[in-house]
Amino acid sequence: MFNPDLKxxxxxxxSRYSLVVATAKRAREIREEAVKNEVLLDVKSVSxxxxxxxxxxxxxxxxxxxxxxxxx
Numbered sequence: 919m920f921n922p923d924l925k926x927x928x929x930x931x932x933s934r935y936s937l938v939v940a941t942a943k944r945a946r947e948i949r950e951e952a953v954k955n956e957v958l959l960d961v962k963s964v965s966x967x968x969x970x971x972x973x974x975x976x977x978x979x980x981x982x983x984x985x986x987x988x989x990x
Contacts (some may be wrong), residue, residue, distance in 0.1 A: 927971065931978040940978040941967045 931937050944967035952959050959966075970976040 927968070931980055933980060936978050936980045937971070940976070941971060944970060944976050 927937060928934070931940070941964060945963040948963040948966050949959070951957075952963070967976065971978060
């Protein structure tokens with residue numbers, strides 16, 4: 919079972935909501951790309967998306983309101 923340390927993951931973004939939305943969006947992109955290329959995925963797309971966020975390969979885009987709270 920894939921269980922990343924939430925503290926390490928939240929270093930990449932300020933909001934859990936943003937993290938969930940970004941993970942779902944990237945997982946959807948991975949799945950759609952696999953379907954388009956007729957590739958069978960060995961790992962769940964959500965796990966792959968989380969790995970990409972943790973590794974910094976995919977950047978979580980947050981609204982300005984959330985970004986500005988971190989700077990205050």
